[in-house]
Amino acid sequence: GIIKLVRGYYVEPELGEDANRDAISIESGDDGQDPIVQEVDVRHLSGDRWKRTLKRAYNVLGIIKLVRGYYVVYAAEVTLIGPLGPNSVRVFRIDRVALEPVHRARAARGAERKQERRLVKEIERHMSNGSFYFSPDADITRSLRAQALDKDENQFNRDFMWNYDIAQLFLRKPVLRQYVLPVICGYFGVEHFDIPAGDPTKSPKRITIALISRRGTGRVGVRFHSRGINSHGHVSNYVETEQVLVFGEYTCSYTIVRGSIPIYWEQPHSSNVQYYPKIQVNRNIARNLPAMQLHMEGIYKSYGGRITMVSLV
Numbered sequence: 001g002i003i004k005l006v007r008g009y010y011v012e013p014e015l016g017e018d019a020n021r022d023a024i025s026i027e028s029g030d031d032g033q034d035p036i037v038q039e040v041d042v043r044h045l046s047g048d049r050w051k052r053t054l055k056r057a058y059n060v061l062g063i064i065k066l067v068r069g070y071y072v073v074y075a076a077e078v079t080l081i082g083p084l085g086p087n088s089v090r091v092f093r094i095d096r097v098a099l100e101p102v103h104r105a106r107a108a109r110g111a112e113r114k115q116e117r118r119l120v121k122e123i124e125r126h127m128s129n130g131s132f133y134f135s136p137d138a139d140i141t142r143s144l145r146a147q148a149l150d151k152d153e154n155q156f157n158r159d160f161m162w163n164y165d166i167a168q169l170f171l172r173k174p175v176l177r178q179y180v181l182p183v184i185c186g187y188f189g190v191e192h193f194d195i196p197a198g199d200p201t202k203s204p205k206r207i208t209i210a211l212i213s214r215r216g217t218g219r220v221g222v223r224f225h226s227r228g229i230n231s232h233g234h235v236s237n238y239v240e241t242e243q244v245l246v247f248g249e250y251t252c253s254y255t256i257v258r259g260s261i262p263i264y265w266e267q268p269h270s271s272n273v274q275y276y277p278k279i280q281v282n283r284n285i286a287r288n289l290p291a292m293q294l295h296m297e298g299i300y301k302s303y304g305g306r307i308t309m310v311s312l313v
Contacts, residue, residue: 024179026063026072028102035063035070035102037169037176058092059134060180062166063102064123067116071099073123073166081133084190084210085246089137091188097127131215132162133188134181140212141182143242144253146302156182159302160214160240186213186239208246215239216259228265228282233294235259255303261313262295263288 027036057074064071077096082089099120133140139147141157158164161182164171170180189211194204218234219226226236238259245252264282299307 024060024176026102028069034169037063037173039175059094059136059183060167060170061097061127061163061183062180063169064099064166066119067112068101070102071120072102073097073099073127073163075134081188082135082190084208084244085251087137089135091133091135091140091190093130093188094132094134094183095128095130097124097132099124131185131187132183133186134183136181139182140184140188141214143240143255144244144251145255159216159218160184162215162217164217184212185215185217188212205248208244210242210244210246212242212244213239214242219260227260227267229260229262229288229291229295231291233262233291233298235262235295257299257303258312261311262292264291 024037024039029035057076058078059075061073061075064073074097075092075094076098078092078094080090081093082091084091139156141160142150142155146157156164162185163180163183167180167182170176191209193207193209195207196204216234216238218232218238219230219236221236229235236259238257240255240257243254264287266280266282267278268280
């Protein structure tokens, strides 16, 4: 099958009515090869067939391979959370994710079809939990400080980009990068306040406060099941939280990170769950040092300058 998704999908209330747009076509490859993704001219795609294949998509997250073949993963329903800042950056929360098959239909055993349906439902359910966000106007995988130090708009922070792996077919080709937007997992909230001016004849001052939390992708897992560090220096429950204050032409940002203690440890528990499962350190100091060093080098590389560390244990 062929799935066609229209560019500009995050702002148009009715898609497909404006024929002067570019689009992408995604076709199944031969013999299990990667799908063929290419840019097409909508003006050459007219008639009822084009309208039937058009999908409402607010962001293409990427392409994922399951049991029988490849699927396009896209945001089918979103909610506007922004805008933020003097440039009115829009941030959207993903409310529903959908998968569309791009593989050619083939005979499959009943167990295979059942497993495929279960995987599709699980992915759609997990990614529709309201904790995924994206922006068509700015790179929200990087803090304002990181963007100020490196103004390259294509340098997404893969540590916080949750669709990085499934977006590779788009990211490899510059002409296709515009069709997929980086997605973060965590929280984004923004509030606007008006402060009365000292002079009653003047308009009040607008202050915008935003809170952005970005969950790390390096060592994912639920609490108690995923603890400590891995050999790549990634720790469990790693979150970067950025507080943004916008006042007139001024924008301030303050960033903190938190994560599991950067050594090899765990909290094994049985069905007889205790409120505080016993902590178990798995390796001695010498075997912990290489991974801890990788972690700290990553912290200094990302944030530099003076870093204050606080233990919550």
